[in-house]
Amino acid sequence: METNGMTVWVALLRAVNLGVRNKVPMAELRERLAEAGLPGARTHLQSGNVVVDSDLEVAPVIRAVVRESFGVDEPVLVRSRDRLEEILDANPFPAAARERPTLMRVVFLAEHPSPERVKRLEEHDDVRVRDREVYIDYRTGVHGNPLNAAMVARRLALHGTERNWTTLTKLSELAKTF
The missing domain is CATH 3.30.70.1280 (SP0830-like domains)
Structure with a gap:
């Protein structure tokens, strides 16, 4: 690091x-x-x-x-940089990252969400929370999908920002050039 x-x-x-x-x-x-x-x-x-x-x-x-x-x-x-690598390695939806990297997203949170809120959010098959990151597999599309970063933020009561898998892998590559 x-x-x-x-x-x-x-x-x-x-x-x-x-x-x-x-x-x-x-x-x-x-x-x-x-x-x-x-x-x-x-x-x-x-x-x-x-x-x-x-x-x-x-x-x-x-x-x-x-x-x-x-x-x-x-x-x-x-x-x-090291934490970003851990986040990429921990992806619970590896097939989505390979097959549709722009539809595979990670929401980065400022804080750890409460376990109760995480449990409710993970009732969705396409969402998994690991530490301060929320992995979302949008499957068929982002726009108009009720499962989105804004919904995640509301359900977890935390602010976050979302990036797609393609961007995250590029950022990882860029970070390795330092």
Whole structure:
């Protein structure tokens, strides 16, 4: 997990670049992060995925930069590079990840959900909770599916942000380049 005494972090910004809402240009974000003490940050796609090598507590730094520079105040969820690998390895739906990676999703939570809420959520065949991650196999499609990240957040009473399997594997590959 460490490189030169620092940790490689994968930061997932919640609710950025959704249509015309919460615009955060990734090139400008990288510049602002460098100014805030996170040089060399790399981004993936426009949906708020940042990989950075730092000994700082990166979530509050990134959240402050996004709030002050872009006027967006949303949670930033972070996992270490090693933890992301564990999350990928723990996937309870490996066939879905292979066969339909854009329909296989993980919701990253800020906190551990209560066991009672997890039990009710896992009554759905396509949902499994492991630690602070919720795995969802959307099977036939995301849009219009009543089983979605918003429903998960409501049922668990926790905020989270969702990424598809393709994005997560790309972030894992990017994190390994540090």
